[in-house]
Amino acid sequence: xxxxxxxxxxxLALLLAIAQGVLPIVGAWRNNAALIAVARPxxxxxxxxxxxxxxxxxxxxxxxxxxxxxxxxxxxxALPWYYRVTAVWGAHEGSMLLWVFILNVWSxxxxxxxxxxxxxxxxxxxxxxxxxxxxxxxFILFTSNPFLRELPMxxxxxxxxxxxxxxxxxxxxxxxxxxxxxxxVAFAFSIAALLGGGMEQxxxxxxxxxxxxxxxxxxxxxxAGSWWAYAELGWGGWWFWDPVENASFMPWLVGVALxxxxxxxxxxxxxxxxxxxxxxxxxxxxxxxxxLVRSGVLTSVHAFASDPRRGLYILGFLIVVIGGxxxxxxxxxxxxxxxxxxxxxxxxxxxxVANLLFTTAAxxxxxxxxxxxxxxxxxxxxxxxxxxxxxxxxxxxxxPAVLLLPFGPYLRxxxxxxxxxxxxxxxxxIAAVICAIAATIFAEGRLRAIAGVAGAVWVGAGTLAYVxxxxxxxxxxxxxxxxxxxxxxxxxxxxxFLMGVMLSESLSVERDVRLAPGQTESVGSYSFRFDGVxxxxxxxxxxxxxxxxxxxxxxxxxxxxxxxxTYSRGQxxxxxxxxxxxxxxxxxxxxxxxxxxxxxxxxxxxxxxxxFVRWIWLGGLFxxxxxxxxxxxxxxxxxxxxxxxxATTTPEASPx
Amino acid sequence: xRRLAWFxxxLFPLLAIAQAIQPLPFRNHAEEVRFQxxxxxxRCPMCQNETLADSNAPIAHDLRxxxxxxIQAGKTDDQIKAYLVDRYSQFVLYNxxxxxxxxxxxxxxxxxxxxxxxxxxxxxxxxxxQAPAVVLPANDTEDDW
Amino acid sequence: xxxxxxLIGFVLLVGLFGFGIWWNxxxxxxxxxxxxxxxxxxxxxxxxxNDAGRTVDKASLLGKPxxxxxxxxxxxxxxxxxxxxxxxMKDLGVPLVGFNYKDDPAAATAWLxxxxxxxxxxxxxxxxRTGIDFGVYxxxxxxxxxxxxxxxxxxxxxxxxxVLDNEIRPAIAALAKEGQ
Numbered sequence: 001x002x003x004x005x006x007x008x009x010x011x012l013a014l015l016l017a018i019a020q021g022v023l024p025i026v027g028a029w030r031n032n033a034a035l036i037a038v039a040r041p042x043x044x045x046x047x048x049x050x051x052x053x054x055x056x057x058x059x060x061x062x063x064x065x066x067x068x069x070x071x072x073x074x075x076x077x078a079l080p081w082y083y084r085v086t087a088v089w090g091a092h093e094g095s096m097l098l099w100v101f102i103l104n105v106w107s108x109x110x111x112x113x114x115x116x117x118x119x120x121x122x123x124x125x126x127x128x129x130x131x132x133x134x135x136x137x138x139f140i141l142f143t144s145n146p147f148l149r150e151l152p153m154x155x156x157x158x159x160x161x162x163x164x165x166x167x168x169x170x171x172x173x174x175x176x177x178x179x180x181x182x183x184x185v186a187f188a189f190s191i192a193a194l195l196g197g198g199m200e201q202x203x204x205x206x207x208x209x210x211x212x213x214x215x216x217x218x219x220x221x222x223x224a225g226s227w228w229a230y231a232e233l234g235w236g237g238w239w240f241w242d243p244v245e246n247a248s249f250m251p252w253l254v255g256v257a258l259x260x261x262x263x264x265x266x267x268x269x270x271x272x273x274x275x276x277x278x279x280x281x282x283x284x285x286x287x288x289x290x291x292l293v294r295s296g297v298l299t300s301v302h303a304f305a306s307d308p309r310r311g312l313y314i315l316g317f318l319i320v321v322i323g324g325x326x327x328x329x330x331x332x333x334x335x336x337x338x339x340x341x342x343x344x345x346x347x348x349x350x351x352x353v354a355n356l357l358f359t360t361a362a363x364x365x366x367x368x369x370x371x372x373x374x375x376x377x378x379x380x381x382x383x384x385x386x387x388x389x390x391x392x393x394x395x396x397x398x399x400p401a402v403l404l405l406p407f408g409p410y411l412r413x414x415x416x417x418x419x420x421x422x423x424x425x426x427x428x429x430i431a432a433v434i435c436a437i438a439a440t441i442f443a444e445g446r447l448r449a450i451a452g453v454a455g456a457v458w459v460g461a462g463t464l465a466y467v468x469x470x471x472x473x474x475x476x477x478x479x480x481x482x483x484x485x486x487x488x489x490x491x492x493x494x495x496x497f498l499m500g501v502m503l504s505e506s507l508s509v510e511r512d513v514r515l516a517p518g519q520t521e522s523v524g525s526y527s528f529r530f531d532g533v534x535x536x537x538x539x540x541x542x543x544x545x546x547x548x549x550x551x552x553x554x555x556x557x558x559x560x561x562x563x564x565x566t567y568s569r570g571q572x573x574x575x576x577x578x579x580x581x582x583x584x585x586x587x588x589x590x591x592x593x594x595x596x597x598x599x600x601x602x603x604x605x606x607x608x609x610x611x612f613v614r615w616i617w618l619g620g621l622f623x624x625x626x627x628x629x630x631x632x633x634x635x636x637x638x639x640x641x642x643x644x645x646x647a648t649t650t651p652e653a654s655p656x
Numbered sequence: 657x658r659r660l661a662w663f664x665x666x667l668f669p670l671l672a673i674a675q676a677i678q679p680l681p682f683r684n685h686a687e688e689v690r691f692q693x694x695x696x697x698x699r700c701p702m703c704q705n706e707t708l709a710d711s712n713a714p715i716a717h718d719l720r721x722x723x724x725x726x727i728q729a730g731k732t733d734d735q736i737k738a739y740l741v742d743r744y745s746q747f748v749l750y751n752x753x754x755x756x757x758x759x760x761x762x763x764x765x766x767x768x769x770x771x772x773x774x775x776x777x778x779x780x781x782x783x784x785x786q787a788p789a790v791v792l793p794a795n796d797t798e799d800d801w
Numbered sequence: 802x803x804x805x806x807x808l809i810g811f812v813l814l815v816g817l818f819g820f821g822i823w824w825n826x827x828x829x830x831x832x833x834x835x836x837x838x839x840x841x842x843x844x845x846x847x848x849x850x851n852d853a854g855r856t857v858d859k860a861s862l863l864g865k866p867x868x869x870x871x872x873x874x875x876x877x878x879x880x881x882x883x884x885x886x887x888x889x890m891k892d893l894g895v896p897l898v899g900f901n902y903k904d905d906p907a908a909a910t911a912w913l914x915x916x917x918x919x920x921x922x923x924x925x926x927x928x929x930r931t932g933i934d935f936g937v938y939x940x941x942x943x944x945x946x947x948x949x950x951x952x953x954x955x956x957x958x959x960x961x962x963x964v965l966d967n968e969i970r971p972a973i974a975a976l977a978k979e980g981q
Contacts, residue, residue: 235710240705337782363764363765367760367764380758383746384748384750386751387697387750397765484801592677606677
């Protein structure tokens with residue numbers, strides 16, 4: 001009975017989404033206050049029913065309702081409750097429901113926190129979100145219904161893939177979707193602006209906090225995914241340029257460009273068309289990602305099971321949403337160059353260059369991800385594109401961005417002060433060179449380590465110089481407005497990230513060894529003594545657990561317990577043991593016994609020493625924090641539009 | 657869908673047997689590092705997008721052993737890659753070769769960057785012509801920073 | 802006009818994706834086209850299954866086309882394909898040579914006893930090294946090698962009636978035209 005209620009709730013949600021999608025937009029077009037007023041209640045109503053549907057599915061998992069096919073496929077009696085909740089989004093149908101759920105979280109939030117915006121504008125924004133909801137709800141109800149029954153009801157179910165039975169899986173998809181799906185808000189704002197025609201410039205100011213928060217969530221989601229892959233899956237790897245990873249990274253890159261472009265348009269009035277286009281791109285890439293991982297068009301370890309019918313449906317949805325929005329852009333985007341003029345050396349130019357680099361990077365990732373498909377289409381044979389391509393080109397594109405980054409805050413709007421720039425550059429460069437020399441000694445001349453340290457210190461010192469400048473020049477309380485504090489945090493995050501990546505990539509040591517109980521192997525300055533294997537078990541698995549003592553200078557630092565687990569359905573999973581530290585990780589994975597019949601004998605082990613690897617995610621967390629802090633800027637919530645913001649057309653207006 | 661399934665079925669009984677951890681008797685650390693880099697650049701022919709280094713598949717195990725033996729026999733990286741490409745096609749290389757078929761891949765981003773750079777340059781020049789010299793305040797004001 | 806560029810780009814992308822979906826219905830993503838088609842089969846010399854004294858090498862098989870079928874007792878799909886090998890494939894008039902891949906001889910013998918033995922001779926590649934030379938990465942795989950020792954066709958995955966009719970029979974007919 002209850003699963004049917006869930007399905008019914010989705011149907012009601014779909015009806016409300018249709019109402020939300022159509023009526024307010026018509027109302028805004030026709031200036032009909034009654035229709036405009038439908039927007040918020042419809043969004044609230046849709047939210048209620050989608051939340052209810054989600055609650056029903058969670059309940060079905062928690063109560064072992066195997067009569068629901070999706071529950072039976074993805075959980076069993078031995079699966080602990082926290083992984084049963086995780087299993088809700090562990091496969092295609094549930095993850096689509098999660099998508100719609102998160103979309104409604106954003107819509108409800110927008111409906112609630114938009115009292116300071118004009119009603120007609122909000123009507124359009126919520127309308128667009130409603131239309132997107134219609135697409136996804138219809139997709140769920142017609143092709144991917146998680147509430148379908150399986151009768152006769154099986155006594156026990158399948159399993160959630162053991163690889164997914166990890167806190168990472170509990171956390172990563174919802175957070176990632178908050179980001180991914182959150183770009184729909186910026187998208188909706190842009191569509192509303194295009195539809196509105198009046199082109200109130202203030203719309204960018206209203207859009208900024210929503211965009212920053214979505215981007216921050218996306219950053220957190222990507223960081224969580226990367227950390228999870230490292231801890232659970234990847235043999236010490238944290239990024240593989242796998243199509244599914246790229247699907248989340250492309251919107252992130254465009255999101256970076258978007259955040260900065262919004263700043264330009266909000267403060268100076270320039271580049272409104274580009275800002276709109278970027279918001280369309282960001283969400284389009286989110287949708288594209290959703291398509292890519294479900295349609296079977298690409299091979300990936302991550303991909304959901306493919307189904308051409310679903311692929312075609314999503315493709316149709318993409319055509320309507322992305323095609324429609326780009327058509328609207330082509331017709332309605334502002335044609336006249338607006339905004340305050342700026343000199344070649346100015347923050348506007350700096351942001352334009354940065355935008356170019358990030359957008360090109362996103363295009364490069366798209367090209368590489370799709371190239372195997374292009375290769376098939378053009379009959380070039382099976383071309384395989386992987387980390388050597390992506391990593392190389394990404395570094396090439398980001399290197400100039402890293403060089404430019406510390407200049408950012410020093411570049412004034414309109415016209416930058418050359419002397420300030422050179423003064424900062426000199427100090428940061430000196431700091432970078434000194435640290436690079438230190439790195440040359442400690443890293444034994446490894447180029448990537450030196451480059452990483454130099455780049456990170458360049459960015460860090462330059463950012464710090466600005467922090468100091470503001471401290472000296474401004475009175476207390478006005479030194480670091482939220483937007484600026486966010487910017488400084490995020491830029492610092494870049495420095496930390498860069499340090500982490502370059503040092504861990506160049507200084508990591510990995511050894512595959514065979515050790516009998518009692519034997520010791522050394523990696524760098526650490527020694528690993530293998531003390532044999534014990535049997536342990538968990539809620540739905542049994543394992544051979546290795547005991548590895550990690551020592552340095554004769555003292556035992558810690559004992560690690562890598563496991564080789566066998567799950568209730570027979571799947572085998574390696575659980576690596578990690579001793580995490582701020583400046584290094586020690587990582588041990590258990591392989592196979594050298595003699596399959598004798599687990600008391602020697603085993604194959606993989607040992608890692610990874611310096612500074614945590615800085616990769618720490619940098620990401622700083623960036624995320626920066627996004628949240630910047631979104632808290634009071635100016636974004638101001639009710640009145642400051643006079644200085646009204647669009648000024650330049651004297652000799654020319655088509656952009 | 658069934659075709660995807662048969663590969664998956666194929667893999668299951670073997671996950672327990674072959675694993676990516678494969679201790680090999682390297683002569684020195686440099687050789688080990690070279691092996692690791694090479695196998696990270698090669699693709700497991702069987703798996704869904706895994707490197708030779710990471711894959712648990714039996715063929716990955718065999719190919720790693722093959723790469724190891726060829727390194728010990730003094731072959732160069734290019735020779736090893738060619739050996740594998742001859743048998744498994746370009747697909748085993750994660751680093752696509754630069755040839756007319758892949759020019760779009762390798763040079764596309766550069767072309768885009770240059771084209772975008774030209775657009776940016778034009779925009780900036782246009783703005784600069786329009787701008788009279790802007791008067792800068794001595795310090796950033798809070799809103800104008 | 803430049804405002805239409807993103808839309809045009811998107812239309813191209815849609816075309817690509819539509820192609821991708823269609824292509825997927827026609828092909829198995831996991832198949833890699835063998836670079837050895839129309840190239841001479843690698844020289845090999847392998848012991849016969851359960852008869853260590855005898856070896857079979859490439860030269861001894863020249864003169865007539867034959868199928869080289871890669872199988873193993875651990876291979877699930879081989880069980881599905883085997884009935885076809887026992888019946889229609891045997892009737893094609895082209896000898897079947899078994900290639901026991903990375904298998905335990907006792908297990909392989911038992912498997913053949915259970916499922917039938919359509920092979921004229923079976924070679925055993927316990928380590929998989931010859932398999933690498935042939936570009937084998939999974940089982941079952943089947944090669945059609947002509948009388949001159951050139952690989953003319955490779956099937957990755959089990960042989961199904963469709964594959965038999967649409968791919969294998971035409972390949973044999975083509976060989977017959979050449980007088981093989």
